[in-house]
Amino acid sequence: MGNSSRFSTILHLCSFLVLLYSLSMLVPILISFIYGENELHAFLITFVVAFSIGFIGWKATDSGDKNLRTRDGFMVAVIFWVSFSIISTLPLYLDRRLGLSMTDALFEGISGITxxxxxVLSHIDTLPKSILYYRAQLNFLGGLGIIVLAVAVMPFLGIGGAKLYQSEMPGPMKEEKLTPRLADTARNLWVIYTAMAVLCGLSYYAAGMNWFDALCHSLSTVSLGGFSTHDDSLGYYHSAPIEIVGGVFSILAALNFSLYYIVILNRSFKPIFKNSEVRFFIFVLFIIVSIVCLELYRTGTFDAKDSLVHGFFQAVSIMTDNGLGAGNFPHWPAQVVLLLMGASFFGGCVGSTCGGIKAMRFLLLYRQGSREIDQLIHPNAVYQIKVGGDSVSDRVIQSVWGLFFLFIFFSCAFIWGLVAMGYDLPTAFGTVAACINNMGFGYGETASGFGGLTDPAKWLMCVAMIFGRLEIFPVLIVLSRTYWRF
Amino acid sequence: MGNSSRFSTILHLCSFLVLLYSLSMLVPILISFIYGENELHAFLITFVVAFSIGFIGWKATDSGDKNLRTRDGFMVAVIFWVSFSIISTLPLYLDRRLGLSMTDALFEGISGITxxxxxVLSHIDTLPKSILYYRAQLNFLGGLGIIVLAVAVMPFLGIGGAKLYQSEMPGPMKEEKLTPRLADTARNLWVIYTAMAVLCGLSYYAAGMNWFDALCHSLSTVSLGGFSTHDDSLGYYHSAPIEIVGGVFSILAALNFSLYYIVILNRSFKPIFKNSEVRFFIFVLFIIVSIVCLELYRTGTFDAKDSLVHGFFQAVSIMTDNGLGAGNFPHWPAQVVLLLMGASFFGGCVGSTCGGIKAMRFLLLYRQGSREIDQLIHPNAVYQIKVGGDSVSDRVIQSVWGLFFLFIFFSCAFIWGLVAMGYDLPTAFGTVAACINNMGFGYGETASGFGGLTDPAKWLMCVAMIFGRLEIFPVLIVLSRTYWRF
Ligand SMILES: [K+]
Ligand SMILES: [K+]
Structure with missing residues (x-):
């Protein structure tokens, strides 16, 4: 199959996804009717435009024999996220009540879908319900895309050792068996993800939210997106139960979603408790939460109970890259805020909607660091790095190192870019951590929102969000000479 | 050979080195006589104490059969740097004219020898000549120790892929031939290093320094130590020729010293120009210097000529981790200062006195990053990473990744430690960059000196300096359980 015919197949697939996505615009229209908000044109126009483009693109292109090469997956991932970002931007730009510039709308759209x-919005409490719901839905659908990408697509592409976590998967999730049923896998994940959102929404409602807030926050919690319906995020409620619900569901959403599938298949929770990545994630999370709670108490920021509740919720929310806030987080002691900003690079498990470098990769780097010490002491011994009982191939380890290096390198480059634009180092660090890790909580000048950034800074951070979401490699690959050579 | 007998051999060797080192105290005594400074007791006491300890230790221990195991090298490296740090501290603590606390003296001593x-000193211009000379000599002897360590010891230990750079070495420097002549190698390196210092001193003198300043600055330049005889460092002279001499010799001192040995053996400069690490180092240096000069000019900090001179000198001085200053560097635009602080992690070549992670390792990481992209596009192709024509083993690459990870990890940990002590992020970042990279130029509160740090912060930075100097692994190894298990 030639280049042009393969490209046609890629466009065929992406057009179909755009077509599907356009249907999601109908839900905010419904919300708009329910609340008697008469500004429908933004969502309607977007629906018509996206539906038309998707439909025409779908009809005009050929599915070919549907056998894309592995490397075409990179192109699909990049086109998918860029086109969905642009479509998501449209309603935000068209809605006259928001009065957003093109750049602001794009930033908000990318921020949502990634x-x-x-x-960039302020006075969120006063926004129309349809917009508030739409933002939460952006998070939710973006999260769904990520899970499918991470569980069903990335492993075949091999980014950052993505094949790795499958080594612990029993039967049905093994790579060789997964291939023919991409659609099945996607559907199963979708069901699990939605079920978790329903459970989360009911819990929020039980903890005291009204049904609309519970709906929106459940969508943005299980996707670890972090858009809220209030300027003060979860802090608006001053409610320990709500924070605990938010924290617990952030943790649940940060586990590998294919584990839930296995749990259901096996009717046993053992696969979760026995999973090395989950154990390592919970271990590191426990350490970070403990330090945060202790520091909050030691510095007199809160009393014992509030230190525990706010510390638990906020540490989990930032580390899993959810980014919901409470307890006036930006004013916490600098060492606590910086620790959490740093922890946001850690993220959660592979195969979830969290951002950052992810626990599995740190586990591997940690194992190799220890092995290196043993190896230096006993230079002639042969050490194998094992995860979940299986030894990890050098190929996978080097892939992980490559991702780690690029993540650090681009983080530094983005930070330097912001400093060159005139921002101070804490702001630059916090803003880049928020964007490249898809975490969403800034620091310094962006602590209370990203609207104050200059347009070039916003564009740079849009790039950072997409880089982080796609784990950098797909973007570099699609831009590389090797990719286009034949 | 049992543990205790091997430990005795280690002590025997270290005692002998302490004995030798005690003799170096006689030079500042001589300087003291020349300048009629009557405070000799600090150096005399140190001489007597170190000589006695060294002599007694040497006599009381047994050389054994002199065949230490490879892993004993880690212990030697750690004991060497810790004991030399302590001895170097003594004169600074004992000299009543300085009035330093124990912590300050230790910081200054470790800072010198690493x-x-x-x-931590202020009003450096007014210090006695013997002290000024002594500080420069600390740099010089510390640098000598590092070169011997890096060229003759580290390769056998295999830290951070140290075996790697030998792949490019022709005959006489190959590992297998180097083994039996550690003493020969050390002597040859010592001659080259001293010759470079003489050349550097003459150049400084020709450029306008008085002979004493030329002597001290030559010692601290070829060692990339960066102690000066003036508060304003090289900025004191307001002289372009002096800055150019400083810059050129910083570059020369940042190349692998075994290359000079080969140049002399082969009577040809080709080995230097053909060396992959040197080429990569010069390439990155050129980019950084260009950005710095352009930014200085663009921001109107200096006119064209000064942008070029100050930009060249200061970029080279910081990136090679020399740390001599000029042109009021701390007040340059933040993006320039941060770029250079970041570049100090890059350093120069392996086998020199520079600090940081070093060019060879970044070259390898870069090569692997590119390979990873090719590999992802063509998953079934077999790619080899090559440096200087030879392919690099997976073992070496993983060793380099291990070091990279630990360097980043400990840098973050030290930065967080300073933030937890109440310092702001720019100060913490600049201070840690200055210490862990053995660079010496701080930022924010430490821009004009480290004397203002609290005692705990100074102690933490002492650890950072030793960690950086020993490339972390030896310290972790000597502290690991595996090391002591048998
Ligand atoms: K988020
Ligand atoms: K230095």
Missing amino acids: TTGAS | TTGAS
């Missing part, structure tokens, strides 16, 4: 949750 | 060049 589940970053960084917002 | 060639960091961070100073």
Whole structure:
């Protein structure tokens, strides 16, 4: 199959996804009717435009024999996220009540669909319900895309050792068996993801939210997106139960979703408790939460109970790259805020909607660091790095190192870019951590929102959000000479 | 050979080195006589104490059969740097004219012997000549120790892929031939290093320094130590020729010293120009210098000529981790200062006195990053990473990744430690960059000196300097359980 025919197949697939996505615009229209908000044209126009483009693109292109090469997956991932970002931007730009510039709308749209949750909007409490719901839906659908990408697509592309976590998967999730049923896998994940959102929404409602807030926050919590319906995020409620619900569901959403599938298949929770990545994630999370709670108490920021509740919720929310806030987080002691900003690079498990470098990769780097010490002491011994009982191939380890290096390198480059634009180092660090890790909570000048950034800074951070979401490699690959050579 | 007998051999070797080192105290005594400074007791006491300890230790221990195991090298490296740090501290603590606390003296001593060049002293211009000379000599001897360690010891230990750079070495420097002549190698390196210092001193003198300043600055330049005889460092002279001499010799001192040995053996400069690491180092240096000069000019900090001179000198001085200053560097635009602080993690070549992670390792990481992209596009192709024509083994690459990870990890940990002590992020970042990279130039509160740090912060930075100087692994190894298990 030639280049042009393969490209046609890619466009065929992406057009179909755009077509599907256009239907999601109908839900905010419904919300708009329910609340008697008469500004429908933004969503209607977007629906018509996206539906038309998707439909025409779908009809005009050929599915070919549907056998894309592995490397075409990179192109699909990049086109998917860029086109969905642009479509998501449209309603935000068209809605006259928001009065957003093109750049602001794009930032908000990308932030939503990449589940970053960084917002340029202020006075969120006063926004129309349809917009508030739409933002939460952006998070939710973006998260769904990520899970499918991470569980069903990335492993075949091999980015950052993505094949790795499958080594622990029993039967049905093994790579060789997964291939023919991409659609099946996607459907199963979708069901699990939606079920978790329903459970989360009911819990929020039980903890005291009204049904609309519970709906929106459940969508943005299970996607670890972090858009809220209030300027003060979860802090608006001053409610320990709500924060605990938010924290617990952030943790649940940060686990590998294919584990839930296995749990259901096996009717046993053992696969979760026995999973090395989950154990390592919970271990590191426990350490970070403990330090945060202790520091909050030691510095007199809160009393014992509030230190525990706010500390638990906020540490989990930032580390899993959810980014919901409470307890006036930006004013916490600098060392606590910086620790959490740093922890946001850690993220959660592979195969979830969290951002950052992810626990599995740190586990591997940690194992190799220890092995290196043993190896230096006993230079002639042969050490194998094992995860979940299986030894990890050098190929996978080097792939992980490559991703780690690029993540650090681009983080530094983005930070330097912001400093060159005139921002101070804490702001630059916090803003880049918020965007490249799809975490969404800034620091310094962006602590209370990203609207104050200059347009070039916003564009740079849009790039950072997409880089982080796609784990950098797909973007570099699609831009590389090797990719286009034949 | 049992543990205790091997430990005795280690002590025997270290005692002998302490004995030798005690003799170096006689030079500042001589300087003291020349300048009629009557405070000799600090150096005399140190001489007597170190000589006695060294002599007794040497006599009381047994050389054994002199066949230490490879892993004993880690212990030697750690004991060497810790004991030399303590001895170097003594004169600074004992000299009543300085009035330093124990912590300050220790910081200054470690800073000198690790060639960091961070100073707690103020009003340096008014210090006695013997002290000024002594500080420069600390840099010089510390640098000598590092070169011997890096060229003759580290390769056998295999830290951070140290075996790697030998792949490019022709005959006489190959590992297998180097083994039996550690002493020969050390002597040859010592001659080259001293010759470079003489050349550097003459150049400084020709450029307008008085002979004493030329002597001290030549010692601290070829060691990339960075101690100066003036508060304003090289900025004191307001002289372009002096800055150019400083810059050129910083570059020369940042190349692998075994290359000079080969140049002399082969009577040809070709080995230097053909060396992959040198080429990569010069390439990155050129980019950084260009950005710095352009930014200085663009922001109107200096006119064209000064942008070029100050930009060249200061970029080279910081990136090679020399740390001499000029042109009021701390007040340059933040993006320039941060770029250079970042570049100090890059350093120069392996086998020199520079600090940081070093060019060879970044070259390898870069090569692997590119390979990873090719590999992802063509998953079934077999790619080899090559440096200087030879392919690099997976073992070496993983060793380099291990070091990279630990360097980043400990940098973050130290930065967080300073933030937890109440310092702002720019100060914490600049201070850690200055110390862990043995660079010596701080930022924010430490821009004009490290004397203002609290005692705990100074102690933490002492650890950072030693960690950086020993490339972390030896310290972790000596502290690991595996090391002591048998
Ligand atoms: K988020
Ligand atoms: K230095």
